Each structure stands twice: as C-alpha cells, then as structure tokens.
Amino acid sequence: MARDDHPERGPVASGAAFFDMDGEVGRDLAAVDWGATPLGPPEGWPQSLRTAVSILLSSRFSMWMAWGPQLTFFCNAAYRRDTLGRKYPWALGRSAREVWAEIWDDIGPRIDAVLATGKATWDEALLLFLERAGYPEETYHTFSYSPLRDDDGSVVGMLCVVSEDTDRVIGERRMATLRDLGSDPRAVRTELEMLAFACRQLGLNPRDLPFTLTYLFDDDGLARLVGVTGIPAGHPAVSAVESPGDPDALWPVAALARGEPALVPLDGARFADLPTGIWPEPPLRALVAPLLRQGEGPYGFVVAALNRYRPFDDGYRGFIELAAGHVAAGISAARSYQAQQRRAEELAELDRAKTVFFSNISHEFRTPLTLITGPLQELRNTLADAGPQVRQDLEVVHRNALRLGKLVNTLLDFSRIEASRMQARYEPVDLAAVTAELASVFHSAIDKAGLTFDVDCPPLAEPVHVDRSMWEKVILNLLSNALKFTFDGSIGVRVRGEDTHAVVTVTDTGIGIPAEELPRLFERFHRIETARSRSNEGSGIGLALVQELVGLHGGTITADSAERAGTTFTIRLPFGSAHLAADSLVPARAAEAVSATADPFVQEALRWLPGDDSAVEGSAADLSAGPSRPAPGGGAPIRVLIADDNRDMREYLARLLEGAGYQVSAVADGLQALDAVRAAMPDLVISDVMMPHLDGLALVSALRSDPQTAGVPVLLLSARAGQEASIEGLAAGADDYLVKPFTAAELLARARANVELARMRNHHNRWRNAMIDSLQEGFFVADENGAVIEINAAFADILGYASEGLPYAPEHPWWPDESADPQAHAMVAQAFTQLVELGRGSSVIPVEHREGHRVWIAITFNPVTDPDSGRRRVVGTIRDVTAEHYLVQRESALAALTMRLSQADDPPHALAAGLEVLQEVWHARQVVAAIWTGDTPSELVSSPPGGTRPETREKLTALRQQPPLRPYASETDGAGITLEHPDGLLTVWVDLGEDRPFTNEDQTLLALLAGPLGQGLHRVHQLDQQREAAMALQHAILGPSELPDGFAVRYEPAGRPLEVGGDWYDIVPLAGEHVGIVVGDCVGRGLQAAVVMGQLRSACRALLLQDAGPAQVFTALDRFAALIPGARCTTAFCGILDTATGELVYSSAGHPPGILTHADGTTVLLEGGRSTPLAVRPGHPRPEAHCVMPARSTLLLYTDGLVERRRRPLTDGIDAACATVQAGRSALIEDLASDVMAGLTPDGGFNDDVALLLYRQPAPLEVAFPAESGQLAFVRSALRSWLTRCQLAPSLVQNVLVAAGEACANAIEHGHRNAPGETIRLRAVATGSDLHLTVADSGRWKHPEPEANPHRGRGVALMRALMHKVTIHPGVAGTTVDIHARIPR
C-alpha cells in the first residue's frame, strides 16, 4: 500500500548521485531501501542502470521503467503526476507486477514480450482501469515499452514512455455526441423525428450515457416518456408517465419542471438489476437534466445514467446539460418548424390568393393597357402631322403607358420572386461572352449618347450558372441605369474571375450617388432625387429587381459611388452550381441571340437621347426602319398569321405588323388558324390563348403534331400573367409567350426574334425546305405505294395540286383520263410502274393540270431510305417541258414538212406531202384539203387517201369564211385552216376523230405548219413554172420542132437544181437523103453554157450545110471553139448519115460512143473516129469512121448525163443504155426515146442535163396522094423501094404491097367516091421486128358487102390473110387502116 510516512531524509548517497537529476523523485528514490531489492544498493548498480535512471529522471516526458529480475519500478516526476496518483512514492523500488497488479493482465504480456525479444511495443489510447483514485477509473494511455540492456548488452529491463489520453478520448467522445445531436437539422422535421434522432445519437454513447430516459411535459404538467436508450422499456426503472405530485415518482418531476437538474442515486428496489451496458457494473447515479426552453418552463427532462468509472465532474455535468440543451433545441426547432410550416401554408394560401389577385389585376391592367398603347401608337402615326402640342401630349400618354406597363411587369416579377415562382433555369454559360453580347445591344445607344463604351470581357475559366432571361434583366437594367445618369465619359462592363466567384462590374462616369443614399439604393420604390438624368422615367424598382435576381443566382451586388465621379456596380456570382437547387439546373444550350427583352430597354434608352426623332414621331415606318425590321437582307416579306377572337386586337395586331413590313393575315380562332397554316405556311403564328373552337394551346399542339407544320414558330398572347400560364404555353410547344399588355416594340421585337430563332432552330429543315422550294423543278417524295406525300411549291405550280391535298394516292389526280386519252394514260401508268417497282428512272409524260390543260413533264426519280423511319421512299423532280415538248413537236413537224415539200416537184405532190405531215403529226383520222377557185372546189385531196366524210366537206366549205392562217378549232374533233394556194384558196381540215379536242398548242402548231405549207406550195409552183420556162427555152434553142422522120430527140435539164445546161442535139438535113446528126455537151451549166452551146451548135450546123464531113466540121470547130470562152473541152459526136443506105460517117470529139443496135439485138458501140474534145488540140487532124446502119437497126447518140452515175463506171451506164435500146428495138422510135429517158433516170432525177438522139434505119415512109386509082402504082413503087431498104423477104414485100394496095384501093374507091382527089396518106414504119402501115383517108368506108361487091370483100379478106393484123378505124373524119406485119427472123 501507499507509503506516506517518509520522514526527513538526508541527502542521497554519493553512490547514487544520478538520483539528483530530479529533486523530488530523486530524493524519494534515494530513500528507497535498495538493499532490500534485488538490485542492491545503488553504489553497486551497473552503469547501464545508472544511465537509464538518469535519463528517466531528467526527462520531462512521462516515463517509468522496470529493471532486474523483479522488474523493480522506477518513474519520473511526470509519470508520478499524470498517472501514478496515490501509488507514489509507495511504488518506487517495488516490483512492477506489484505496482500495476490491476492492469498486469494487460501490460504483463507486453513487458514479457519486450524482455524476451528485445523489440519495442506501441499501444495507442489503450483503455486501462487504473485504481489510482480509490476506484477503478476509465483511463486511456498511449505508451511504448522499449528494452533496457545491462552493460553486457542483455535485456534486463524495460522503459515505458507513456502519455495519458483519458481526457482527450473522453472529450472527443462527448463532443461527437454533442456534434451529432446538433447535426442534420434538415432530417429533423417533426418533434417525433427529432426525438427519435436524439435518442439514436444518445444511444451511440453508452460509455458516458449508460442509459437515458427522455420525458416531455404535456399540457397537464405530466411528464411522458418519449425516448429510451440503454435500458429495456419494460424495466421497473422506466415509467411511462411521471407526475409531479406522485410520491412514488422516480424522478424529481416538480423540481425539473422548475428547470432544476438533480443528481439521483440509483438505489432502491426499482433500480435493482439495472443493465450494466458496456461496463462491467451497472451505473450508480443518474443526472436528470431539464430540457430548458427559453422564456418558459422546460419541455421536459432527460434522465442520464452516469458512468461509474468516471468522476462526475463539471465536464461530465456540462456534457449532459449540453446534450439536454441540444435535445431541447431540437424540440424547439421541430416545434418552430411545425409552426413555420403552418405559417408557410397560411402564407402560401395567402400567396395563392395574391397571385390570383395579381393575375386578375394584370389581366385587368394588361388588356386595357394594350388597347391604350396600341391605338395610341396608331394615333401617333395618324397625328404625325398634327401640331406639336398634340404630339407632345400623345408622347406623354405614350411614355406613361409604357411606364405603367413596365411597372406592372416588374411588379409581377417581384410577386413571382416572392412566391418563389420565378422558375429559373440555370444553365452553365461563359458569363463573359453572354454579358458581352448583352452589352453589345447597348452599343449604338451609348455611341449615340457620345459616350465611350468599354466592354472588357475575356473568357472565364469556369462556367457560371445563370438563367439567361434573368441575367439579361440584370445587365440591361444596370446599363440602362448607367446611360441614364451619365452625360460624358464612359460606361464600362468588365468580367473577371476571382477564386470562387465571377465578378461583373458595370461602371460609369456619371453623376454618382450621394453617400447617404447608397444604403437605400436597392430598396424598392426608392428613388434618388438627382439633379440631373436623361429621363425622369423610372419606378425606382429596377435596381431592387436586379438585387433580387442576383440573389436568386446565389450572388451579391454592391454599389460604390462618388458624386460627380461615377458609380460602379459589382456583382459576384459563385462558380459552380452547388448553391443552386439541383432541379433548376439545365444543361448548357446552344447560344441564343439576345432575346427580345433587350429591345424595350434599348428603345427606351434611345428615347432619352437627343436627336432621336422617332421618339416623337414614333411612326410605324420608323419602327420598321429600326431594330424591328422584320425582313433582314431585304428578302421576301415575312408572313405572319394572327389568330385572335378579339376583333379589336386582331385589327390592332394586323396594323402593327403590317406597318412593320410584315405580310399579315388574320383569323378568328384556332381552327381557322390551323387551316390557314396548312394552306400556306406562315413564318410566324401569333395566337391568343383563349379562343373559341380551338384555343391557342390546342392550336400549338395541333401544329406541332403535324410534321408539315411542326416547325412554324408560334407566339402566344395572353392576358393571363404568371409563370404557370406561360409554362403551360411553352410546354404545349409555343416558342414564346407574350403577356398583355405589350408594347408595339415588344411585340415586334418578339416577332422578329421568334422568326429569327425559328429560322436558326429550323435551319436544317428550312434550308432543306427552302432549297427544295427554291428548286425551279417540282420536287416530290413518294412512299412505297407511290402515294405522293411531299411536294414543293414548284410542283404545285406545275400541276396545280398544292400541298394541302397531300397525300396524293395513286392513281394521282393528274393522270390523264384513260377513256379520253388512253395513250397518255398508258405513258403515265408506265412511268408510275417504274416508280413503284424500280424507284429509279426518268421519262417525259403527259399529265393533266388541275385546271384541265395538258402539261408535259420530264420526271426523274430515285429511291432513298427515310433516315427516321427506315422506309423506302422515292424522291423525284418534275420539270414542265410542255413548251419544249411542243417546241420539239413543232420543230420536228416543221422539219418533216420542209423536207417533204422540198422533195415535191409540183404543187399536187407538195400538197399531198403537206397533208401527210399534218396527218402524222396529229395521228389524225384524215386530213383533207380543197382548192377553191370561186365557189367550186377542186377534187378533194386527202391523207390518207380515200373517202371523205360529208361533215368534213361541209367544214372545208365553211372554212372559206375564215381569214387565212388563222386556225379554227372545233369543240370535239379537229381543226381547220385556210391558206393561199397558187391556184386559189386552200382549205384544210384536220379530222382528229372521236372526241379528241384540239388544244391551244395544237392550234399554234397548225398555224405554224400552215405558213410553211403555203410557202412551200408557192415555191414548188414557182419552181415548176421556172422549170417549164427553162425547158421551153432549151427546146427553143434546140429546135427544130419538126424533126425529119425516123428521128427522136430528148432534152432533159438536170433535175435539181433546175438549170439549163450545155447539152444539145442537132439534125441537119443535107443534100440528097443525107442527114447531119450532132450531139454535143458544153462544159458548165446555166446561161453561160447555154450561150456557148448555141454558138457551137450554129457553127456546127453551118459547117455541115457547107458539105463538110464530120472531121472537117470538128477541125473547124476546134478553131472556132478556141475563140469562144467556155467552149473549150466541149465534147461532141458528129455524123453524116445516108438515110437511103444507112451509111454513116462520123467523128467523135471526146464524146461517149453512139450505140447501134441491130434488128436481131446485136449491139455495136460506135467507138471509131475518136479524138479529143474541142479546142484541146487545135489544128490536130480529126479522124473519121464509117459504118452502115443495117435495116431496122437503131442508133442512139446521147450526152454523158444519160449514163453518168456517181461512184459507178461510165460503162455501167452505157451498158444500161444498150440494154434499154435492145429491149426496145421493136418499139416505135418515139416510144423508145421515152423508154430510154425513163429507164435511165436515176432516183431523184438526172444530175446533169441530158440530150439524146435516136434514129432507126430506114426512116418511116410517108406518102400522101390524091384519091385516084392512077396513083396506086406510084404509091406501090415508093412503098416497094422503102420495103427494100427494110431488107425484107420478097414474099413479105409482096404481101405488104398487096395489103397496102388493097387498103389504098379501098380508100380510093369507097372513101372518096363522092370527093375524088382528096388526099390519102400512107405511112410505113419499120422497127426491129415489125412493120406498121397506116392508110388514112377522109372518107367513110362501106361495110363489106360480099354479095353486092364480091371483089371488094375479097380485098379486105386478102389484107387480113396476108398481114398479122389489120384494123379498120372508121371515123367521122375518115377511115384509118392499121396494118401490122411481123418480120420473121
């Protein structure tokens, strides 16, 4: 036990000088009877022990040590003070086991471990129940045991460095309980919640509060148990109610009710068997603390059982009283919260009433205000020319109406703020950019005021959450204010970041604010009377609103000012969003243009400035010239649709908007508005909310639900003020919500802003739509069934079917009527099939315009997939190619007509060709024409040829009354036209057939074709005439018209172009039976060649007549031709024929060979006597050739035009000529000439002119004699001679002579009985194989009457018997006998 009886001690032994390190403890150590300890007297202690003790004693830090086998205890002064307590100095020199017996179970093993291992231990805040104050005490120690070694290094002890943590641990524990009791006030709403929370917290500290009971006094003064911790509710110590007057009461209720705490020992039966809780033993005492209430009796009390292991000191009492205080405060808070909540509900009720009142009032204010400001605006316009007094008065009214309106709006803002209905939408923005943008709207006004405007807004590093519309009001109010009070110098806006805040300053160098006014600056309705401002307007409410708005952002605003120096407003807004309610945050939106809010501010500010006449004039024109100009870039007028059931309002709005340059249409309700929008998409819809049939909200919903109209911006107007109303409108999809009353400028600004916003918002769609609508081509989208579901304006224009009718299901209404025009219908159907099945293609098809006329469209389409629905779509374009179609039709018809006309040689062919073209162009049933000379029509010409309907004849007749070239169309079946024809008036009828109307285009085309047809007919007619004239000329030159018998000649000018040429033939009768024959070909064409030809021909003829032979003729012509320009290189064939013998002498000057065909078909080319063309080698001798034309042979001379063919050798042509002559050698010579010309004419006519000459040997015999029998012998003689030339068999000669003689005798005897001496003609012609004889008289033969005159009958019989065929042609003018005899081979 403790040793407190130590008497006076002497100084320590010298051997223990180290004890001197500490005066007190050292003295007590020295006093220990060390000899009785295992350590022995200190003089014998090893150095290591001495050193350890010396360190121990010299340390001010709390330490103890144990040394030696008994673990002899040492400690220093600090340890003595802090820990050892009453065990000092008893403990010194004793075994540590003895000293700390009560905790040896805890520390013994640690010490043993140190001694055994030599490793130090560390324990922090270890709970140790020390009995140092007479009872087991809850203590906490942090200590380290480290080994102590003796001189040889072995562990012989331990040193404990220790600090006691008891106060700290317990203090922290109690603080935690108190802290927790005061925490989370938000979680505590009601008293019950609060008590439950408090108990939870009290229960968490069982060490200091082994158990607690909480009682609250009720209104009767009874204490009712409301909370229990650490003890079962059914324990006898727990009573539900404690009464102040109850003698059995466990707690001193009455005292407690007075607010007096009490320490109650927990003894007695009811406290037996208390729970021990966390401690080994149950508590012994409890402190009962009242729950004090300020100014009144306690709420109740808390019974707090006390920790028996701690002294009940002031700290402990304070802790419990504080805990009770927290509980009381919680109860107070809960009760006041409940009271507040009740009050708040009452206030809310009041506020609702107030809001209703405000809404009603605003309605009452706004509508009349609108109808004051609106007509006033009109009045200002109307009275613009009135006297200045009137205008000034109006201006005053106007200004004050505006003020009133602004005031009402601001008051509404306040009422909303107070009602917490300012439903802000805070979004993160770059405050610098937003602020600079807002500031920029004031630029012009500030410039105009002659002030410098410094906007210094570098980007901030962090976003600031602001509600854009509120922030606009803040900045615009401040700038407006600055401008109002600043007359020179500058206005500045500056944005900076400062740690956690963004700082926005608005500075001016204005008149400043007197220092005494500064504190009241932000008071509502407080106006500072200043000497000078730009305007006396102002409600004194702007800055108050600014302050409220800044406050809503969790920011502050302050003002610094010096009179006559300027004012600076400084706004500080925190970064981040922690200060804002989470549900009011929205993500960052795309930057928007400064909203319409700005305009009224700027407008107002501009009105303050001098020289702004619009402030006085205020005309609509000025409005439209100002910032409200609705059509930026001078584009098309912006179309606005107004829907309002109030006629005054409708008209007012219309006037207002029209005055500002909008194109306005107005309707009286939502249904009409819907129809109007669908009919023609406006750029903006301004609609009242309250309307009959379909109100504004429903209108917005309807518009939004239709993709076609979803994009149209809608501005709702309402007299219903308040956020809910506008939110309702915006929620329905309105773009903006304007509350009545509004100023004209505000409406115009909103209108403009919404149009622009919508344009931006719908940029893509609008761009697409604008692009599509701007297409000149019609555009459409069709679904997979071919129904047209979208079209553009051009499409509607082209077909007349507008977008209102969408969708257009197939068959689309523009399909041509199948029965009326099956061909067109089929074309469209084919294109449609392609559209549906392939989705890709293009074609040109005829369709019906809505108005009924035919439109040709070029349609092109391609498949696409709708990105939204994934469905197949076909997009296509159509182009009106009607004009092109008809143009092409006309041009091709014209070309066809021109081509066909050019091929026609004469007017009949030309007309036929023209009618054919007309028939083909219209696929007409028939095209019929008549040429009228006088009232008589020519024979009808038609295409296709054939019978003509009687109606058509009538129409042709009637057409004569029409002016020329003016189409006359029938309603049903065709059209006609009249034109000039060379032979008279030509009427043409195009008979289309059953019920095919003749359209305007058809009429145009008909007129267009009739012109060229008429011209063509005239041209062909002229050509024909020219051709005839040319032929006549040529033949006149070529003469003679009477050819010697046996010859046939032809001249044919080149077919095209019609031109006379240089070819000629000539037959020159010479002496005896000689005939000169010439065929020549001068180079060139036209008149020049004709002249040369004429000269050569004359020269040649003259030479022949001088008995020159062919060679001589050409020799002379060589010289002659050399003198005549253009005569050189003329080719010619010249021969002298003895017709009696058939001998032919000839020469050829480069001419194609003559063709001689014998009676048996043998053909010989006269190729001898050939030399160069004329004048090529003058003086060079000319050769001659001889040949004999056998009887009945045929000679053909010709120019090269007859036989020349392009790209074919000349011999081909010559062979063809030979063949023709050969085949025709039995034909009469004249017929043969025609055959040769016809047979050798190439398609399209001769390219060159052609001359040919045919002769058959012998020439026919022609004898004329008087009808006297005596002439017969002479005739017979002549005939015999000719027949001899024909080289016939004598028997045939005889037979012919007899037959001819009989015919002549008949003619003499019977034909001219009554008129003897009349001439009888005998003609005999030989061909290759036949003889033809003709005997013609002028009388009339008797019929043969054999009985009466047997020998005459015998004559005719003879003729028939002798000859192949005898034909007697009796006639009025005489009788002709044709005798035909075949010449046997």
Next chain:
Amino acid sequence: MTAPLTLVASERHDGTPVLEVAGEIDMSNASALDQALSQTTGRVPVLVDLRAVDYLDSAGLTVLFTHASRIRLVANPLLEPVLTISGLVEVTTVEKIAPDETSPD
C-alpha cells in the same frame, strides 16, 4: 397515071390461045385485063401467062375470077399467096413455075 401493064395476045403452035400479061394489075388497069380476056376467042381454055406480073391485087383477081371457067393460069411464085388465098386456084388451073423458069416454053 395507071400501073404499067402489057397485054399481048397470041396463040401457041398448038393453037392454044395465050394472053401474056406483064407489069402490075390493080384497080387502075384491071379493066384492061378484063377487056383483053373478053376479046380472046376460039379455043378454050385461054392460057393466061402471069409470069411477068409482079403485082396482082383483088381488082385483078376479080377479073380472073370472072373468066375463071375459060382460062388457065401460069404464075410466078410471087403471086402464089394471092392466088391461093383468094381461092382462084380452086376454080381454075394454075400452073406453077419455078422462079427461074421465065417462060413455059
């Protein structure tokens, strides 16, 4: 002008009357032939020698038919078709001669 015609009446040594005709017989001189034949008297038939006639038409044939019963003919081949076709050979005797036989003698 009439056709050249020579009519020479003679008698052969056997007393047969002979009429030699030379030239052409047509309607202009057929009457002369008729007259000459009519003037022949005595024995019949009269031998009409047509060997020198190179033309005989229906007018001459008619004359010969008229006298057919009392004449015989001698003709060159040139006249044969006419005599045959007319049927004269059926009503009188025609002595044909070779073309080169100029005289019946």
